[in-house]
Amino acid sequence: MKFKNWALVATCALALPLAACGGSDSASTPDTTGSSSNTDGGSVFVTGSSTVEPISIKVGELAGTDDGGNIKVTVEGPGTGDGFKKFCAGDGDITGASRPIKEEEAVQCADAGIEYVELAVAIDGLTVATSVNNTAIECLDKAALYALIGPESEGFSSWADANTLAGELGSAYTLPDAPLSIFGPGEESGTYDSFVEFAFKSIAGDRGTEVIARADYTASPNDNVIVDGIESADTSLGWVGYAYYRAETDRMKAIAIANDEGVCVAPTDETIADGSYSFSRTLYIYVNKAKAVENPAIGTYVDLYLSAAGVEQVVAAGYVQLEAAEQQSSVDAWTARG
């Protein structure tokens, strides 16, 4: 009779979630569904910055091979801030960050009793870019950027609108009378945080304004949209991670940034690695110590992350590797985690 079967089906419906939760913690339970591998090296869950995500994915892909230890690495990239929120709530073995942990986030972690190791893994340069057709602009200083994109620039629709403010701030540049369309990542992005810090923090501090960008620029969390925007308008202005710039050098032109001595420095692998290009930042991963003790797969994954093969992935993902000494200090910090 059909309806006996239905009763069975209904019971199954109720039993399904129960059976699913029977597996307790997914991160530590070996699981054989899905992809096939000979030996099971355990599982790691990485959350955090979408900037660090490509590296974690590449290292994770490597860790999934026989040579890498057959570790199943799950990676998501909700953003640095959201990543710390999850990490400090005990969710996630590792979180990526495009800036060091903030004090309030550290307090959250401490309150939850979560101890972590901070490891620098790569350097990311921010690239301020314009269209390849824009021949008028080669180099800008912080004052000009503050005048163009800073909190006091709302409503400026031409580059020249920023001249008064730029002059007031002592900028060495006179901006052309050309339409200004600005593209950048949204406020939820670590790349936004870093940009406003690099470009505006000192000036905003002097002027008593907030360290934020103007609201009326085209913000998108999708770097591809930003690159499209910078490419499509002739006198565009925008900023992206160096990785995206290097992958799309034919679609946009990097604007060199004048350092405090007024010398223009363009973003290249060398200037970023040696620190002479001022718009660069270190990328980190934070590892949950207790979970790493519990789950050896985390250790294997982090070892791989810091190894020569891991550094290759940093480059493959479009970032710049740390200088040898800094790389060594990350390895030391990891070894000394206790």
Place this chain on the structure above:
Amino acid sequence: MNGLLAVADLSGDPRRRAHDRRMQRLLGSSAFITIIISALILFVLARGSIDFLKSIGWDLGVLRDSSKAPGWFPRRERFDLITIVMGSVLMGSIAMLVAVPLGLGTAVYLSEFAPTRVRKILKPIVEVLAGIPSVIVGYFALKFIAPNIVDPIFSPDQSRNMVVAGLAIGVLVIPIMASISEDALRAVPSSLREASYGIGARKSTTTIRIVLPAAVSGIVAAFIIATSRAIGETMVAAMAGGRDGSGPRVLDPLEPGLTMTAAMTNAAGGTDQVNSGAPFQVLFFVGLLLFMMTMGLNVIGDRFVQRVRQQY
């Protein structure tokens, strides 16, 4: 045994009756689950909205950004509702500009003009279109409508904009417009058409002067329900609208824009948030607003559908 039946005998076996009552309770409870679902939706949205209003200190001023460049900037606590409502309305209007002529035209053709053989092929095709998932239409917007239609005709600054998203949402609601209108047209009794032909009217006259006016409430219903779907559409607006998360108030449809739905998915952040604060909680507030808007439209639309049913 004298062969007489008592009334009690006619009421049947008590065990079978008990089983019948048990089944009634079981089936009834599954029907009432839908009430619980509605109550939960309202509860979750209302509770979140109250949390949101508390976080902004009941300062409703932030819901209307009056700065020099007003817009929807949740992480700056500038929640300009006009921006996202206008985004939804603009994209919805563009969608209806596409869906009304194409959907209604298809419906009239199917119901009044198409030979049976053509109808038998065409109707399932329209239904196939109705079944296409919105992410696929979103892909179509990005990889076809933007580069092959909108860019060459309007040459916008950015290839993802409200026109692209609006056209694609239009594609998505054509079948809704077509199928509800067709139902209404077919519900018009053939006696009306025959009377019209009988006094010598042409087919075109009959269609325009007799059939369409007779079906008008159904067509209005189709329009309202399709509008509600267009405003509630998420994926196409998020993929092709050109903005996610924040954006200024814009009127020009060739500019990128933000809908209520796209603002919601972005506030949720794409992962299970351990999130807090007004920029996250606004999700519930916008959700409540969207829920009210679509429900209002659906209720009105349903009224019109009922009217068609009662008339004929």
Place this chain on the structure above:
Amino acid sequence: MPIVTDSQRSATRTQVRQAITQQNRHLPSIALSVTLLIAVTFTLLTLFSLLARIVTQAIPAFSERGASFLSGTIGSEPDKVGIWPGLFGSFAIGVGVLLIAVPLGIGAAIYLEEYAEQNRLNRFVVVNIRNLAGVPAVIYGVLGLIIFVGWLKPVTNGGTVVAAALTLAILVLPVVIITSMEAIRAVPMGLRDAGYGVGASRWEVTRDHVVPYAMPGILTGTVLALARALGEAAPLIMIGAITGLLPETSLSGKFTAIPMLIYSWSGRPDSSGGNIGWSNAAAGAGLVLLALVLVFNIIGIFLRNHFEAKRVGT
């Protein structure tokens, strides 16, 4: 010698027919027909260009990758990714919808059509179901995020495929109920009367006569609901589907689904090198989703037509 020749007779006939119909010469008639044909053509053209775009873009993904595109996992390189985690997630969601929404939906439909009295409460239930059917998917996502990911975390283990299946089951429940109600309503009264006449209880009549008779219609609703659930992405964004790296698939861990992959991949840049870009990978996933959804839809349409044909016969 006939008074009227054949040719004269034929000419008269033509003349009279034209005078009566005037179809060919009447401008508004032509204009209306042309307008309608344009509308229909545009509608068809849209559908075909959509399908053509997906298919042509998807070809590289399948011709170069073959089965590994189906069995591989998601990752960072468009020419190496596969959709297996998405297939698993979508399959699990489909099963969840079948197990939860279908029995609940059919049960509710039976109650409302066969048992419920015409009172205010029951009318409210029906109106409420119609409203639920029109609630945007993204709002069901909010519900899923709070209830299934949050409150029911002990059961669902957070943002897992179980939470996704529950959310989408609730999303399609109104569709199942409404189509099943229509199917049950179409069952001739005589069938029920005959059952009661021989002393069957209401449940026995429903079980043995009404539901089997309405089955094709109910199946149609089920299949359409399944297709809808498989194509939804907005609630999954809210719940937190993974688009980065997901080498293992389980009911209790992180998940993804095919619509999420299409959403994520179609936003990624198509770098020049390599034969398969992200748009090809997205189209490949799109083709798989379309195939699944269309197969379900066509089964549904076929069942319904079959059902209608049978109804005419009775």
